Amino acid sequence: MNSVPTSSLTPRSPSAAPTIPVPPARVALVGNPNTGKTTLFNALTGLRQRVGNFAGVTVERVEGSYRAADGRSVAVLDLPGTYSLATASPDERIAHDVLMRRSGDGWIPDVVVVVVDATHLERNLFLVSQVLELGLPVVVALNQADAAERSGTRIDVPELSFALGVPVVPTVATRGEGLEPLRRAIDDAVRLPPPGRRFALPAAVAMAVAPLELQLQEHGLSRAEAQLEALRLLSIDATETGAYDGAVERARDALRAANEEPGQIEASLRYAWISQIVTRCVSSAERPSHATSDRIDGVVLHRVIGPMIFLALMALVFQALFTWATPLQDALEALVARVGDVVTATLPAGDLRSLLVDGVIAGVGSVVVFLPQIAILFTCIGVLEDSGYMARAALLMDRVMRRVGLHGRSFIPMLSGYACAVPAIMATRTIGEPKDRLATIMVVPLMSCSARLPVYTLLIGAFIPATMLFGSVSLQSLTLLAMYLLGTLAALAAAAVFKRTLLKGPVRPMILELPPYRWPSPRALLVTVAQRCRLFLRRAGTVILALSIVLWALATWPRLPVDPARSDAAQRELALEHSALGRIGRAIEPAVAPLGFDWKIGVSIAASFAAREVFVSTMGTIYGVGGDDGDTAKLTTVLRAERRADGTPVYSLPVALSLLVFYVFALMCMSTIAITVREAGGGAVGWRWAALQFGYMLALAWGAAFVTYRVAMVLSGGTNA
Ligand SMILES: Nc1nc2c(ncn2[C@@H]2O[C@H](COP(=O)(O)OP(=O)(O)OP(=O)(O)O)[C@@H](O)[C@H]2O)c(=O)[nH]1
Ligand SMILES: [Mg+2]
Structure with a gap:
């Protein structure tokens, strides 16, 4: 393993002759989590990939396409979010592999669109500064321009574009604004000179890393790639520097001799550059929306009130599952019974009639009648996700999760398990630590998924009396809530067992970003719920x-x-x-x-x-x-x-x-x-x-x-x- 250079960049053929730029055929969307990549992807391609108001919604690469102005088809790749090119949980690695031309199928983008959240420009520019150094044509989509404007942030777009050396296009992905200029910028990007590093290293640093850069170039990397890779190697784990071990150590020693901390060097250089840009291009007025969001968080994340709100919300969901769904379910049941009666009356008694009535209608019909519950469950989950509450619930659970041996990040896949274990297990890709990820995978199916709902509702409806407690809470919905709680507690307990036995490992601190509160978009909600209902019926x-x-x-x-x-x-x-x-x-x-x-x-x-x-x-x-x-x-x-x-x-x-x-x-x-x-x-x-x-x-x-x-x-x- 160690005999192969563990470079993250594949050498390009040294004799790549300059060619006339061809219009781009492949575009990759990258960016920090929750910036709106998938929303933009959906707007560009007309597809309906899942979006949500928290980090780590997309955990797979998804390809779509759009028609450019000249009728040519352009392939677009939506990627999981990533904060930098150095860290790598399994989902981030998918994005890195595409950017570093290492994806298994050889998918290399002609243009990289970095989707940036305009309300968090400073943090988002870190990834931009790295992507600029890859040598690929880059376009920056300044997304959520509407939210930035609302919060009083003004960004000087031409100035920003000048500072970055690449086109910058403001977009509002949710409303499909800025798509045309974005498509044009993508087409034009291949004709612009390739971007590169926008800041100079201090002399002492440059001297210290020069031998490492040279060695990387000897291994076939271009100059720009070697520069990017050298900085990256300085800050990562000593065990991962592989074949360059000696050179990396020498560079680190030289830096320490010059009073620089090697592990910090990349971050401090990039952030120094970023803060210059932000001073030049961003002016922000008072931000009233942050104050509101903080006030809400003060209540929602409160040590005592927070968990009570969480439970109350859950209780409300389960009450809705019974009380709102019942009339609809009754109507569907009547319809199924009617169909059965009609078939019985039309066909002569015999095997065919029995097959249709007792096999098909009784079998499929008994499941289909739970469609209202499915619709209500996914509406509730959708509202919780899109409003930004989901990430708060995860943070709220962090203390509990820590006791179990996992951290709050594992709680988001677990919460998704209420819908279905399959996407929930995929969502564990956002967990970097392999043992934590496995422990989460092992317990996710204990969270009661939507497929259990028909079983629960059938049995509870038949055998738990519909008594009202305290005048408003039905015993039936409480029983349903108890089933969900039982599953959740069992999942936590099982995780604790796994983390103490087979998957022993330390608990790392959690970095979980709190998304802004938002009114859920009714249209997006309708699309998701309809999709889920279709799946259920299928x-x-x-x-x-x-x-x-x-x-x-x-x-x-x-x-x-x-x-x-x-x-x-x-x-x-x-x-x-x-x-x-x-x-x-x-x-x-x-x-x-x-x-x-x-x-x-x-x-x-x-x-x-x-x-x-x-x-x-x-x-x-x-x-x-x-x-x-x-x-x-x-x-x-x-x-x-x-x-x-x-x-x-x-x-x-x-x-x-x-x-x-x-x-x-x-x-x-x-x-x-x-x-x-x-x-x-x-x-x-x-x-x-x-x-x-x-x-x-x-x-x-x-x-x-x-x-x-x-x-x-x-x-x-x-x-x-
Ligand atoms: N106000 C506003 N909200 C937006 C815009 N674009 C996306 N959003 C919202 O931002 C949230 C995140 O959107 P996604 O498209 O899932 O973000 P993503 O970058 O794909 O996220 P990950 O897949 O987790 O990396 C959703 O709630 C969107 O509705 C925009 O232009 N303006
Ligand atoms: Mg996404």
């Missing part, structure tokens, strides 16, 4: 539809000959038990009986290892096949009426609670397993982590459900153990 129309048909078939064959001596109901029940599904169920039953579950629940759980919602659709199919023909009753009603042979209800409160707890903990999602394999290192290593994750969560689910069932039985004085 799952219902594909995975769940397919599984419903398979389960219907398993529940129908082999057939039991009709015995006229039996009642209709008894015949149906026996036929179900005689079917392949019934036999599978009987085989599973011993494993789930200690949790209070019968074979039907057991089969539904087994089927839902593909995806959690399948639990609901399987219940729909089982009770559809086993239920009365030609009558599509609400699943909740059917569940409540279900009796054991001895006449006791199958779904007692202890059973319902035990089942809820099981779903809080169990990892039942193929996509999560696949993403864990990939993000935990891929190959055998990835599989090992994924297996461990699946195993510990299953053990936890079984154990917790067992305890819940026993305790609830004792408390409720029940007997049917």
